[in-house]
Amino acid sequence: MSQTPPAAPAAPAAKLNLVIDVALCENCNNCILATKDEYVGNAFPGYSAGHARHGDSVIAISRHVRGSGHMVDVTYVPTLCNHCDDAPCMKAAPNAVKKRDDGVVIIDPVAAKGNKDLVKACPYGAIVWNEEAQLPQNWTFDAHLLDQGWKEPRCAHSCPTGVFTVVKADEAEMARRVADQKLEPIRPELKTKPRVWYKNLARVNGHFVSGAVVGTVKGVTECIEGAEVALIADGKTIAAARTDAFGDFKFDGLTRTSGDYTVKVTRQGFPPASAAAKAGASTYLGEIRLG
Numbered sequence: 001m002s003q004t005p006p007a008a009p010a011a012p013a014a015k016l017n018l019v020i021d022v023a024l025c026e027n028c029n030n031c032i033l034a035t036k037d038e039y040v041g042n043a044f045p046g047y048s049a050g051h052a053r054h055g056d057s058v059i060a061i062s063r064h065v066r067g068s069g070h071m072v073d074v075t076y077v078p079t080l081c082n083h084c085d086d087a088p089c090m091k092a093a094p095n096a097v098k099k100r101d102d103g104v105v106i107i108d109p110v111a112a113k114g115n116k117d118l119v120k121a122c123p124y125g126a127i128v129w130n131e132e133a134q135l136p137q138n139w140t141f142d143a144h145l146l147d148q149g150w151k152e153p154r155c156a157h158s159c160p161t162g163v164f165t166v167v168k169a170d171e172a173e174m175a176r177r178v179a180d181q182k183l184e185p186i187r188p189e190l191k192t193k194p195r196v197w198y199k200n201l202a203r204v205n206g207h208f209v210s211g212a213v214v215g216t217v218k219g220v221t222e223c224i225e226g227a228e229v230a231l232i233a234d235g236k237t238i239a240a241a242r243t244d245a246f247g248d249f250k251f252d253g254l255t256r257t258s259g260d261y262t263v264k265v266t267r268q269g270f271p272p273a274s275a276a277a278k279a280g281a282s283t284y285l286g287e288i289r290l291g
Contacts, residue, residue, distance in 0.1 A: 013101065013170060014102075014168045014169055014170050014173075015101075015102050015103035015168065015169070015170070015171075015174075015195065016083070016102050016103050016104060016141060016146075016166065016167075016168050016195065017103070017166070017167045017168070017169065017174055017195045017196070017197060018083075018141070018153075018156075018164060018165070018166060018167075018195065018196045018197070019164070019165040019166075019167055019177075019181070019183060019197050019198075019199060020077075020078055020163055020164055020196065020197070020198050020199065021162070021163055021165070021198075021199040021200055022075050022076065022077050022078075022163075022198060022199065022200050022201060022203060022204065023075070023199070023200035023203060024161045024162055024163045025061070025075070025076040025077070025078060025161070025163045026076065026161055027061055027063070027076040028159075028160065028161075029061065030155075030158040030159055030160065031059050031061075031078060031154075031155035031156075031158060031159055031163070031164070032057050032059050032060075032061070033158070034154040034155060034157065034158035035057065035058060035059050035139065035142075035153075035154055035155055036051065036053075036057060037154070038142065038145075038154045039051035039058075040052070040053050041053070043109070044144040045109075046106075046108075046109075046144075047106060047109075047140055047143055047144040048106075048107075048109055048137060048140050048144070049109035049130070049133050049135055049137070050133065051130060051137060052130045052131065052132055052133070055128065055129075055130070055131065056128040056129075057128070058080060058081065058126070058128055058137060058138055058139040059078060059079070059080045059139055059155060060078070060079050060080070060125075061076050061077065061078050061079070062076070062077045062079060063075075063076055064076075064077065064203070064204045066203075066207065066208065066282035067208065067210065067282045067283075067284050068282075068283075068284045069284040069286065070284075071208075071210040071211075071248075071250065071284035072284075073203065075200075075203040075204050077186070077198070077201075077204060078155075078163065078164075079124065079125075079126060079186065080126055080138075080139040080155075080196065081105060081122075081124075081126045081127070081138040081139040081140070081141075081196075082124055082126065082185070082186070082192065082194035082195065082196040083099075083103055083104055083105045083141060083194065083195040083196065084105070084192035084193055084194045084195070085099070085103070085192075085193035085194075085195065086191070086192050086193045087099065087105055087192060088121050088122060088123060088192065089105070089107070089118055089121045089122050089127060089138075090105070091121075092117070092118060092121035093111075093112065093115055093118050093121070095111055096108050096111040096112035096115060096118070097112070097118070100143070102168070103195045104140065104141045104143045104146075105138065105140075106140055106143065107127070107135075107136055107137060107138050107140075109135060109137075112135060112136055113133075113134055113135055114134050114135075115136055116129055116134075116136065118136040119136050122138075123187070123190050123192070124186070124187065124190075126138060126139070139155075141153055142154055142155075151166065152164070152166045153166070178197060181199055182199070183197035183198065183199055184197065184198050184201045184205075185197060185198070186198055186201070202252070202253040202255075203252075205255070206252065206253045206254055206255050207254050207255075207279075207280065207281055207282040207283070208250055208251055208252040208253075208254060208282045208283070209231060209250075209251045209254065209261055209263065209277045209282075209283050209285065210248065210249060210250040210251070210282075210283070210284050210285065211229075211248070211249060211263065211275065211284065211285035211286060211287070211288050212243075212246065212247045212248050212249075212286065212287050212288070213227045213229070213243045213247045213248075213249065213265050213267070213273075213287075213288050213289075213290060214247055214287050214288070214289055214290070215267070215270050215289065215290035215291055216291060222247075223243075223245070223246050223247030223248075224243060224247050224267055224270070224290060225243055225244065225245050225246075225247065226242055226243060226267065227242065227243040227247070227249075227265050227266065227267040227270075227290070228240065228242060228265070228266045228267065229241045229242065229243060229249045229263060229264070229265050230263070230264045230265075231251045231261055231262075231263060232261065232262040232263070232264060233256060233259065233260075233261055233262075233279070234259070239251045243265075254279070256279035256280065257279065257280045258279055258280060259278075259279045260276055260277070260278060260279065261276065261277045261278075261279055262274055262275075262276055263275045263276070263277065263285065263288070265288055265290060267290055270290035270291045271290060271291045272290070273288050273289060273290050273291075274288075275288050
């Protein structure tokens, strides 16, 4: 007697995630302007009321500077609603803040009216207050556009350097991407399970030790290319590098918050040299002379 085969298990639900590569952001503000263009003066019922022309934007960009001398870098970090799975705003106003099946968090433009306290509920500072409309508002992932068939929100569509990447994936696939690409949430200590991930965040959370190696060649001080440089902490070599054509070296992505580093430099034909640096802050050691 034939039997009906068991139903296939349901496929894991795919949810929206946004990956932000801070190494690519040049602070052009196109993401902010495009989002304002989309929402200022435009209401999308069920998604968002119109945004304020003036005042805080639902997308902001912070600036982080590291180093000194000619070893200085600047990293720009776009911040917006993280669409958390364990969102504090949803706990603060469950009648006004909803999470869609695709992971997008929507602040209901009707139910949230007048609830200014909701701004304080977001530990990321990603909810802004629209004084004119008397509404708390967030970046909605441009859900109204995605529901019309758009593949990405306006911030990604307008970015000339590819800072923003939309990923729709189930939890297992997203976990693989996080591990493979070394993605991080912006404030992991909050444990809100955000759906916005950052790439190259070590440029903000980490520090570097750098310097330039010089030596005397035929009575003339020159940059020394190809010198071997070791970064030592607690008596162990934790990183190694080779100087470039300008004699420069750089150890980046360091996370020690205390203690000292020792930098040892060797190059055939020259006596070795060393220098010390404090952990916890980006440091340019200046010129390290061999011999």
